[in-house]
Amino acid sequence: MKKGYDFYSKYVNAFSELLLDLQEREVDTKRIDVCANKIRFVSIAKALEKYKTVEALSAKIGIDIELLSDTNDHTKMIACVEGVPYLLGRSSWISISGRIDIYGGGLAALEPDDKAQLINARLAQLGDNLIKVVIVNQKIRAMMSRKYATIPANEVFKQVAEKARERFASTKFVTGFYNHEFAFAQLMFPEVAQKLSEAYGLPEELTPGITVITSDTGHAGVKIVGSWVSPKGRFQQAGTEVYLRHENSNSLEKVLEELPNLFIKYQNMALKLAALMGIEIKFPATVLKKALKELGAGERNAKMLLETLPTNDVTAYDICMELFSLPARLDIAETSRLELEEKIAKAINLDFTKLDNDK
Amino acid sequence: MKTLPELKNAPSVKRFDSVLAEDWQTVLLKSLDTLNRLEKDGYVFTRHISRPVAKCIVDGALNNSIINTAINDIREIQEEKDHGQFVFNKLSEVLESFFAVKTANREGGK
Numbered sequence: 001m002k003k004g005y006d007f008y009s010k011y012v013n014a015f016s017e018l019l020l021d022l023q024e025r026e027v028d029t030k031r032i033d034v035c036a037n038k039i040r041f042v043s044i045a046k047a048l049e050k051y052k053t054v055e056a057l058s059a060k061i062g063i064d065i066e067l068l069s070d071t072n073d074h075t076k077m078i079a080c081v082e083g084v085p086y087l088l089g090r091s092s093w094i095s096i097s098g099r100i101d102i103y104g105g106g107l108a109a110l111e112p113d114d115k116a117q118l119i120n121a122r123l124a125q126l127g128d129n130l131i132k133v134v135i136v137n138q139k140i141r142a143m144m145s146r147k148y149a150t151i152p153a154n155e156v157f158k159q160v161a162e163k164a165r166e167r168f169a170s171t172k173f174v175t176g177f178y179n180h181e182f183a184f185a186q187l188m189f190p191e192v193a194q195k196l197s198e199a200y201g202l203p204e205e206l207t208p209g210i211t212v213i214t215s216d217t218g219h220a221g222v223k224i225v226g227s228w229v230s231p232k233g234r235f236q237q238a239g240t241e242v243y244l245r246h247e248n249s250n251s252l253e254k255v256l257e258e259l260p261n262l263f264i265k266y267q268n269m270a271l272k273l274a275a276l277m278g279i280e281i282k283f284p285a286t287v288l289k290k291a292l293k294e295l296g297a298g299e300r301n302a303k304m305l306l307e308t309l310p311t312n313d314v315t316a317y318d319i320c321m322e323l324f325s326l327p328a329r330l331d332i333a334e335t336s337r338l339e340l341e342e343k344i345a346k347a348i349n350l351d352f353t354k355l356d357n358d359k
Numbered sequence: 360m361k362t363l364p365e366l367k368n369a370p371s372v373k374r375f376d377s378v379l380a381e382d383w384q385t386v387l388l389k390s391l392d393t394l395n396r397l398e399k400d401g402y403v404f405t406r407h408i409s410r411p412v413a414k415c416i417v418d419g420a421l422n423n424s425i426i427n428t429a430i431n432d433i434r435e436i437q438e439e440k441d442h443g444q445f446v447f448n449k450l451s452e453v454l455e456s457f458f459a460v461k462t463a464n465r466e467g468g469k
Contacts, residue, residue, distance in 0.1 A: 199378040269377035270384035274416035277391065277409060310399045313406065317395065 003028075004067045004137040006074050006090035009179035015161065018176040018185055022154035025178075030135040031150060032081060036126030039133070039143070040080045041088070041119045043112035044072045061085045063138055071139065076112040079140055081133050089139035091180040094218035096143050134217055141180050141217040147247045148220060153183045155252055156214045156222055161187065163259050164210065167266075168192045174209065174233070182215040188229055192266065197228075199265040200238075205231050208238065208263055220246040222255050226262040238263065240342060260349045272348050279316035283358050284309055288319055290355040295343045301326055316352035323347040363463035366456055383460045384416045390456040391416075393449055402446045408432045421464045430457050 001008050003025075012018045044057070051057040058068045061078065071077070071087040078085050096119065097107055107115065123131075132150075134142040164171050168189035176185040188209035189196070196208045206228040214222045226238040242258040244250050260267065281287050288309065289302045305322040324347065327340045366372060367382040372389045380388075391413055394405035411425045433450050436442065 195378050265378065267377055268379035268384070270375060270380040270388040270416055271419065273375070273388055274384075274391065274413040277395070277413040278417070318399065321392075321395075 002066065002137075004139055005070050006139070006180060008137070009177065012176040012178075015157075015171075015173035015176065015185065015187075018173075018178070018183070019154060019158055022152075022157065022178065022183060025136060026152050026154050028137050029152075030133075032133045032135070033130050034081055034133055035128040036123045036131050037128065038082045039123050039131065041116035041123075042078050042080065043116050044068070044076050044078060046113060046116070047078055047085075061087065063087060067138060077116060079133075079143075081140075086133075086135055087139040089136070089141045089180055091141045091218045092134075092139075092143055094142070094181070095220070136180065136217065139180075142220070144220065144246075149246045149248060149250045151214070151216060151222065151246050151250070151252050151255070153178070153214045153216045156216075156255065157183070157185055157212060159252060159256060160210075160212050160224065160259065161185075163256055164189070167260070168208070174229070181218050182213060184211060184213040186211050186227075186235060196263060196266050200263075202228065208266075209235065210262060211235060216246070222246070224255070224259070224262065240264070240346075257349075257351065261346045264345050264349075267348070269348065273317060273320065276316040276320050276348075276352065279352050281314045281316055281319060281352065281356050283356055284314040284319060286358055287316075287352060287355045288322065291319065291323060291347060291350055291352070294350060294355070295323070295346055297323070297326065297340060297343050301330070304329065319352065320347050320350075361455060361459055363459045366459050381419075383421060383463060384419070386456050387412060387416055387460055390453040393453050397446060397449055403436050403442055405436075421460065423461065423464070426457055426461055430454060433457075 010021065012021065047057055048054070051060055054065055054068060058065045061068065067087060071089070074090040075088040075093065077088040079088050080086075093108070107118065110118065130146040132142075132144040132146070132148050133140055134144065161171055164187060169191040170189070172188040172190055174186035174188055177183065186209060188207050190207055193207045194204055197204050197206050209227045209229045211225045211227055212222075213225075222242070222244050224242040226241065227235040228238050229235055240261060242255060242262060244255050244258070285302065285306055288305055289299050292299050292302055292305075305326060308325075309322050310318055323344055326344055327337045330337070330340070332340070363382050363386060366386045366389075367376070372385060375385050375388050375392070377385070391409045394409050397403050398405045408429045411422075412429050415422050415425055433454055437447055437450050
């Protein structure tokens with residue numbers, strides 16, 4: 001099956017193969033920023049009224065007939081971006097229906113001509129608002145709003161695996177998969193299995209691992225899930241996960257910063273806390289509020305923690321210890337306390353220097 | 360005098376324990392937390408003692424001369440009569456940890 005087909009998908013058995021494939025895919029990717037009113041949808045049926053034959057239409061678009069008929073089997077639409085026609089890939093529908101505010105389940109059920117008319121009307125309304133059109137393997141795979149942050153899938157896998165190797169000594173690739181909507185890879189860390197299972201009080205036969213799922217087209221997000229892998233190869237989720245949407249100022253750097261929060265018990269806590277003792281904080285109240293916000297632990301709790309925070313010479317260690325004390329100081333149900341403890345444990349991995357400003 | 364493993368397994372040290380830390384790092388950190396609390400609660404100024412010891416933990420290498428200086432500084436504070444029994448006892452706990460770490464290091468049993 002050609003890579004441009006809507007249902008193209010591939011399982012890979014080696015990590016290098018996944019990286020190479022996604023690298024090639026990235027080379028065959030164009031991301032065009034364009035004003036909404038410079039995009040015009042037309043059904044293939046309508047285009048054929050003008051060009052008469054499939055051959056003539058495919059020649060006009062500059063694409064082979066097979067991809068044209070593949071599109072005619074799915075979205076049945078072409079989108080002209082600043083006058084240049086592109087086939088509309090099936091995966092693009094997620095972003096078109098979701099990201100440019102055309103809601104309603106009925107939209108997908110409309111005939112291609114009606115759909116094209118409706119979308120064109122909406123695009124005209126959006127006027128000169130920028131839209132990022134993502135074209136992969138000769139078809140449009142996504143149309144993102146201006147808030148979209150580009151985080152290519154090949155870079156996600158490459159850099160997450162590098163970071164994982166740094167932390168867990170070595171990685172063993174289990175399996176990988178990609179299609180036009182998302183890509184995933186499963187990695188295991190056999191060298192640290194004993195230490196990690198000991199830290200979590202689990203049987204030694206379980207091996208820690210992660211599943212990395214990312215989409216640089218339709219779904220536009222990165223999710224990294226810590227897992228325990230049974231001897232039979234079954235992945236079972238382990239505690240927290242890292243999830244970041246591709247939007248606003250989110251970046252791959254932010255994803256990598258979150259990675260130490262997976263298998264958080266596998267760390268040198270003494271070293272990290274000692275390092276925090278050397279970080280002086282200029283704006284303790286602000287840092288405390290920002291830290292609570294970033295941890296999802298309720299900014300409103302800052303007032304109570306500030307009461308016991310030293311007034312002079314505050315360090316990141318002081319703030320971290322105040323944060324650690326929070327679950328025990330609140331009158332909440334046991335389940336809520338455990339949830340809060342899990343969130344607060346991540347405080348040790350916060351970049352307090354970055355949070356230390358009065359903005 | 361308690362040994363390093365005994366101190367490391369004490370309930371009050373458990374909250375600072377983690378799989379990748381060496382015993383001496385965990386025990387020293389607990390001592391630094393005690394010093395930090397004494398300062399935070401307004402008893403004595405200890406930051407000049409904590410900072411260099413914290414750096415040892417971060418560097419992952421125990422520096423005997425830094426520990427010796429810290430021990431001397433703590434003794435000096437203890438000799439000042441006006442801090443009371445509570446502070447004296449807390450500082451004694453810290454000293455005990457510092458000596459245990461020094462001894463374990465000398466014997467090669469980190």
